Amino acid sequence: MLELFNGWYRRKFSDPASATLLIMLVLSFAVLIFWGDMLAPVLVAIIIAYLLEWPVAKLNAMGLGRTTATSLVLILFISICILAMIGLVPVVWRQGINLLTELPQIWSEAQAWISTLPDKYPGLLYRTDIDNALKGVNERVVGLGEDIITASLSSIVSLVALMIYFILVPLMVFFILKDRGELLANISGIMPKDRRLLKQVGHEMNGQIINYIRGKVIEILIVGTVSTLTFALMDLRYSLLLGVLVGLSVLIPYIGAAVVTFPVGIVALFQWGLTPDFWYLMIAYGIIQALDGNLLVPLLFSEAVSLHPVYIILAVLFFGGLWGFWGVFFAIPLATLVKAVFNAWSEKSHLKESAGQA
Template sequence: MLDFVARWYKDRFSDPQAVTLMFILLGLAALIYFGGGLLAPLLVALVLAFLLEWPVAQMSRIGINRTTGASLVLVLFIALVLMMAFGLFPSLWRQGLALIGELPNMLDKGMLYLGSLVEKYPQFVNAEQLQTLQSELKRMLDTQHLLDIGKQLLGYSASLLVLMVYAILVPLLVFFFLKDKEQLIRGSKRFFPSNRELARKVWSEMNQQIFNYIRGKVIEIVIVGVASYIFFALMGLRYSALLGVLTGFSVLIPYVGATLVTLPIALVGFFQWGFNADFGYLMLGYGIIQALDGNVLVPVLFSDAVDLHPVIIIAAVLVFGGLWGFWGVFFAIPLASLVKAVINAWPASVPAKLDLGEGI
């Protein structure tokens, strides 16, 4: 067994380029895993700079220097974020509070519906189980429990200071990343080994793919969210803006996100209309949006990543999401593609060629 492991290691890691690539990947993974909390503003700024690099590069091509281009792009991006913050978020906040305030009425209506099921189908629904469920739900929504939730939210209010730090540091870091890109890249090369041709090959393959993924994911969120909001608003569904935004952001988690967001949409539709034609039209239209997203929009936006099997994508979401939280989920597909690119670029075992050479 030890001989087999030794031969496998010699075959796979005899190339110095492969060893360098492995150490670079392990070092970056360890840095993000153990220092991700401390480096979070830096990592967020890197992601935003990577996303905003394209318009800055286009400005450089037409003669605008990088300092001016970076300033213009960053100002436009901050203006867009502020417009969303003051235009969209207050509406979402009001709808969220209204939905929370209506939860007790929804609970009562749901209990009445379940009580009717107990009368109609006593062999399938047990009255004792219904009472246990009702008491547990009431306990979750009682005053003391809501106060406990409020205390937790007040505890999280300390994160407002962190948000203020982000609001100052992240735009500043993004500006310098965009303005001094070439200088920073040249300086960072000192920390990597010289024999990094294989790592450069993998990066050149992944660079454009990661950019296309980030840009495509932002476009997908906007298209799905806007389309869902328009459909919900035309249907007259309550909390249409909130549910539209949830549907848009659900695309961040492939396959799983669409399943999770279906529950609140179905619940709001049921409590508003019950099981009637409007509820059926709502779920049918929502299903069509999800089908168009999965079968038309995703292949167009992510043509480089559609060759990943759904099992691999779900496994990547679970693994990288468990390691790095939101960003692990967001970059699950490119990280899985990175693993695939490394495997494809890894030097193959060549014992047969060595034997031929020795024989000659």
């Protein structure tokens, strides 16, 4: 067993490039785990700068100076964000508050309906079991309400941090984009010279992440818009809120679509009951999900991310448990990074074995 491990270690890490790649990965994950909260504004600025680099580079190639191109792109990006916050966020927030105020009534009607089940199915369900189950759920609901109040009080501190983000992050994005060449040269100067595998992984990651992000933005816009229009045309309450939730659910493959089905179904059931309108809406929602999974995703991501669904779900669970929301948000790019690293190591091992046989 020990010899087998030693042989594997020599194949994978005898090359200095492999050791460099391993050290950089370990250091990067250590920084994220131990200082991720402290460096969150910097990480957000780096991600935004990475996304805005493409239009800045295009404008720069057209003859605009780097500083001018950066200023124009950043002003446009901030303007779009402000317009979205002014036009979309208040409506979604208002619908969310209204939905929360109606949740007690929804739950009360649900309890009344559940209480009738023992009379409808006397041989299968018993009133004592139903009452005990409802009592346990009510206790959990009370605890959840207390947690929401606590979170609301703590959000005042988060609001202050958010204001800091609004000031610091745009400034950092501007300087990262404007001085990109100088910053990359400084980073390159402190890194090891033998970084062949690191460049290979970076090249593979760069192409896949750009395609993935571009595809996800298009998918969110299409799915969210179609869902909102469908819900509004069918006169479903909270159509914009639910449409936004459906659009954002595509960020979490498979799991997101399953989770967002519950609020859509609950609102429709509370509004119409088990009537034809309810089933029409659920059929329309199912068609949207089917078209997204079987038509839109293959078109947008045919060359972006080739990961098996099992690996995607494992990545969502692992990175989500490690870093919460941001871990879920970047689960697929992180899984792509892991795949790129394994591809680089495997390719190097095959080349070494071929050279040895020759």
